[in-house]
Amino acid sequence: MVQITSALPIAKMVGSNRVVLGTGIVHVTGDAKLPPADEKELRRKLVQKALDALQSNEKQ
Amino acid sequence: MRIAHYLNQFFGGIGAEEHAGRGLEIHEGAVGPGKLLESLLGSDARVILTFVCGDNFAVEHQAELTAAILEKLRETRVDLVVGGPCFDAGRYGMAAGAICRAVQTELGVPVVTAMSEENPGVDLYRDALYIIDSGTNVTKLRDVVARMAALGKKLAANDPIGSPTQEGYLRRGWLRDQLVEKRAATRLVDMLVAKMKGELFESEMPATSFAPVPMPAAVRNLSKARVMLITDGGLVPKGNPDRIEGTAATRWGSYNIGGSDDLRGEDYEVSHGGYDTRFVQEDPDRLVPLDAMREMEKNGVIGKLHDEFISTCGRSNPLSNTRRLGREIAEKAKRDGVDAEPALAAALRSQPNWKKQASRWFKSLPRCRSQKWSDPTA
Structure with a gap:
């Protein structure tokens, strides 16, 4: 499991082993300030990062 | 008697x-x-x-x-x-x-x-x-x-x-009103002084502690893995069919996304009383990134995106409850043959006590799965 979250301290506290930092509490995998195309690109990168974490045995 | x-x-x-x-x-x-x-x-x-x-x-x-x-x-x-x-x-x-x-x-x-x-x-x-x-x-x-x-x-x-x-019983997590001689500030300073002197003192609000969670092994072959999306940000289909509560949720739901490439705001609502949900309402992919995951599936990065996503609300929930939700969701994932789940935590706000509680269920996921899921693609 990998957790994408914008509340990093909580993820650490409860002991999540794979954590990817999201873009904000109100839009974890998006950013309302960006134009749609850029927002989607950002989401692709975030999701890719999460998938990379799933394939790693390193705590992150 | x-x-x-x-x-x-x-x-x-x-x-x-x-x-x-x-x-x-x-x-x-x-x-x-x-x-x-x-x-x-x-x-x-x-x-x-x-x-x-x-x-x-x-x-x-x-x-x-x-x-x-x-x-x-x-x-x-x-x-x-x-x-x-x-x-x-x-x-x-x-x-x-x-x-x-x-x-x-x-x-x-x-x-x-x-x-x-x-x-x-x-x-x-x-x-x-x-x-x-x-x-x-x-x-x-x-x-x-x-x-x-x-x-x-x-x-x-x-x-x-x-x-x-x-x-001599184990703490039940209850707060009880009690009349005391000293006001809070005085009690706090007394405790601090005792702590600095190395003397014994009893906290009135002991912190919840979390035992370490064993890390599930990495997914070996992601291009063959089935991936499930889970959120505690409260995204539910319009009408909230499972009536997932926006606070202290006792339920979770699984919602079909098979054949869909994108989540549209008009089909969904957000049952979560703890964050400003307008951005997710506008585009639910901001919480459950279906569009990006579907691309990953089409490009062969992942084997299969599971046809359902799981949702509950992580706000202000007692640990006993969130642990049960976590166990149930882990069992569901296991039943459905899922190999890897990105869990998406949104909406955990600034009160430390219930933040802990709200996200506690994440912890039970790897714990439930760690024995059987260590090498899903081998």
């Missing part, structure tokens, strides 16, 4: 692990620790019934066992039901906890049990029950039963119950 007592096969005198499959036996009178309980409670106390059941049977047939015990207790009036003590025996603790809770809820009869802090029964039932802290040392049986007897007596008499430290 008339008492009913629940024991496992070991304390019930049947035998050790090889008898864990034994079904329920009902004895009239006290058995094993029940005799000690009687003697500690004094001459007017009698154990009328003793229920003995093997630990495996109890856990595998919990509903059936609980129903049988409730039925018997409807026929035979008792003033107190006692479970255990269970020490660190997990199956025993889970069974005793389930039975005690059912008796308390269904029959309104006072109950008391005892377990060590690490017993999984404590996780499940500490909110609902008075659980005496038994520690793990079975040779302390007499002390533990004495504390159970003392608390049981008070419960049966409907006397006021003191704090966990006074009575």
Whole structure:
């Protein structure tokens, strides 16, 4: 499991082993300030990062 | 005082692990620790019934066992039901906890049990029950039963119950109003001074602690893995069909995304009272990134995106509840043959106490899966 979250301290506290930092509490995998195309690109990168974490045995 | 007592096969005198499959036996009178309980409670106390059941049977047939015990207790009036003590025996603790809770809820009869802090029964039932802290040392049986007897007596008499430290039960996470001499600021400074001097002090709000979670092994071959999306940000189809509560959710739902490349705001709503949900409402991919994951699937980065996403609301939820949700979701993922789940935590706001609680369920996911899922693609 990998957790994408914008509340990093909580993820650490409860002991999540794979954590990817999201873009904000109100839009974890998006950013309302960006134009749609850029927002989607950002989401692709975030999701890719999460998938990379799933394939790693390193705590992150 | 008339008492009913629940024991496992070991304390019930049947035998050790090889008898864990034994079904329920009902004895009239006290058995094993029940005799000690009687003697500690004094001459007017009698154990009328003793229920003995093997630990495996109890856990595998919990509903059936609980129903049988409730039925018997409807026929035979008792003033107190006692479970255990269970020490660190997990199956025993889970069974005793389930039975005690059912008796308390269904029959309104006072109950008391005892377990060590690490017993999984404590996780499940500490909110609902008075659980005496038994520690793990079975040779302390007499002390533990004495504390159970003392608390049981008070419960049966409907006397006021003191704090966990006074009575020896495990913290239930309750806050109780109390009149005190000193105001909060003074108490706080007193504690701080005691701490700096290296003296003992008792915090009025002990922090919840979280045991380390073993890390599930990496997914070896992601291009063959089935990936599921889970969120505690409260995204649900319009109309909230499972009525997932926006605070202290007791339920989760699974929602079909098969054949869909994108989540559209008009099809969904957000049941979450803890963050500004307008951005997710506008584009739910900002919480559950279906569009990006679908691309990953099409490009062969992942094997398959599971046809359902899972959703619940992580706001302001007691740990006992979120742990159950976590277990149930993990079981669902296992059943559906999922290899990897990105969990998406949104909406955890700034009050530390319930932040802990809200995200606690994430922890139970890897724990449930770690044995069987260590190498899903090999």
